[in-house]
Amino acid sequence: MVPLEWYIGLSAVIFVIGMIGFMLRRNIIIMLMSIELMLNSVNISLVAFSHYLQDLRGQILVFFIITVAAAEAAIGLAILVALFKNKAAVHTDEITEMKG
Amino acid sequence: MLPKIFFGYFSVVMIVLSILIITRRNPVHSVLWMLALFFHIAALYLFLNAEFLSAVQLILYAGAILVLFLFVIMMLNLKEELTAERFIGEWPIGVALGISILMFIYFAISKFIQGPTGQYTIEAIKKETHTKTIGKVLYTEYLFPFEIASLILLIAIVGAIVLAKKKRSEG
Numbered sequence: 001m002v003p004l005e006w007y008i009g010l011s012a013v014i015f016v017i018g019m020i021g022f023m024l025r026r027n028i029i030i031m032l033m034s035i036e037l038m039l040n041s042v043n044i045s046l047v048a049f050s051h052y053l054q055d056l057r058g059q060i061l062v063f064f065i066i067t068v069a070a071a072e073a074a075i076g077l078a079i080l081v082a083l084f085k086n087k088a089a090v091h092t093d094e095i096t097e098m099k100g
Numbered sequence: 101m102l103p104k105i106f107f108g109y110f111s112v113v114m115i116v117l118s119i120l121i122i123t124r125r126n127p128v129h130s131v132l133w134m135l136a137l138f139f140h141i142a143a144l145y146l147f148l149n150a151e152f153l154s155a156v157q158l159i160l161y162a163g164a165i166l167v168l169f170l171f172v173i174m175m176l177n178l179k180e181e182l183t184a185e186r187f188i189g190e191w192p193i194g195v196a197l198g199i200s201i202l203m204f205i206y207f208a209i210s211k212f213i214q215g216p217t218g219q220y221t222i223e224a225i226k227k228e229t230h231t232k233t234i235g236k237v238l239y240t241e242y243l244f245p246f247e248i249a250s251l252i253l254l255i256a257i258v259g260a261i262v263l264a265k266k267k268r269s270e271g
Contacts, residue, residue, distance in 0.1 A: 001103060002103050002104055002107045004212075004214065005209050005212060006107060006111070007148075008209050008212070009205075009206075009209060010111045010114065010115075012202060012205040012206075012209070013115055013202065014114060014115065014118050016198045016199075016201055016202045016205075017115070017118045017119060017122060017198075018118065018122070019198060019201070020122065020194055020195060020197075020198040021121070021122030023188075023194040023197070023198075024122075024187045024188055024191045024194045024195075025122060025186065025187060025188075026184070026185065026186065026187065026188055027127065027186075029127045029130075029169070029172070029173060030121075030122065030127060030130060032169075033121060033122075033127075033130060033131070033134060033169065034121075034122060036134070036161075036165070037118055037121065037122075037134075037137075040137075040138070040141055040161075043141070044141065044144060047144075047145055047148050047150050047153060048148060050148075050150070051148040051149055051150070052214065053214070053215060053216075053217050053218055054217040054218045054219070054220050054221050054222075055217070055218030055219075055220055056218075056220050056233065056234055056237045057237075059150055059152075059153055059234060060234070060237055060238055060241075060242050062153055063156070063238065063249070064245060064249055066156065066157075066160055066161070067249040067252060067253060068252065069161075069165065070160065070164065070165055070253065070256070071252050071253055071255070071256035072256075073165045073168055073169065074168070074256045074257070074259075074260045075256055075259050075260060075263075077168060077169070077172045077260075078259065078260040078263035078264050079263060080172060080176075081172060081175070081176070081263070081264060082263050082264070084176050090176065090178060091184065093188075
């Protein structure tokens with residue numbers, strides 16, 4: 001039997017990788033994908049908790065996280081397409097309109 | 101012993117895949133590595149007796165969300181992406197911050213005490229299939245959050261249409 005701590009550790013490592021990707025990349029598409037990575041790592045830990053505590057609430061929460069991820073992908077990519085139409089830029093350094 | 105070997109394989113492959121996702125220069129390659137990662141996550145859910153969630157992971161994440169990402173990347177046609185700088189200049193600070201947060205999480209896990217277990221044992225779920233059990237909980241105990249989730253999806257649809265609509269010229 002695999003200990004529960006291993007699953008939480010795996011989830012933490014993937015979450016931190018997603019966080020580093022969000023902070024360091026300059027491409028907005030990759031930054032959105034890093035958010036998906038973080039949401040997925042939380043899903044892993046929720047399913048592991050649900051299995052080890054013999055309770056279904058973790059798996060129900062995963063549904064809601066997937067809902068939020070789908071909504072975020074749709075809105076985020078629509079904003080990205082609108083931005084690309086107006087400025088032809090997907091790099092964060094080139095988007096400085098609101099810089100005072 | 102065998103479950104630990106399986107878990108070791110999955111964890112090593114998943115960590116390598118997520119590092120590949122955030123370091124590739126071409127976004128299409130990142131999406132394809134992410135597809136492999138989602139298949140591994142679905143297999144891990146099977147490992148944890150969550151077969152319905154495994155199917156949802158494949159259909160929704162790998163089938164819908166990733167195709168949306170791939171569609172947008174192909175539509176934008178990013179040529180200068182292959183020559184531009186990948187990371188911001190201060191990348192060592194970000195990596196150090198990530199490692200320190202990982203240390204915090206490690207100390208938090210070492211103090212972890214498992215709480216009391218619930219009523220849904222593997223045998224109880226097996227008696228009336230996993231999908232039926234999860235549906236019962238979702239549509240009785242969590243009915244109100246479920247309705248809020250549907251509202252969030254509706255707002256996402258309306259927002260995406262408003263953003264993608266062409267501006268009509270005056271007159």
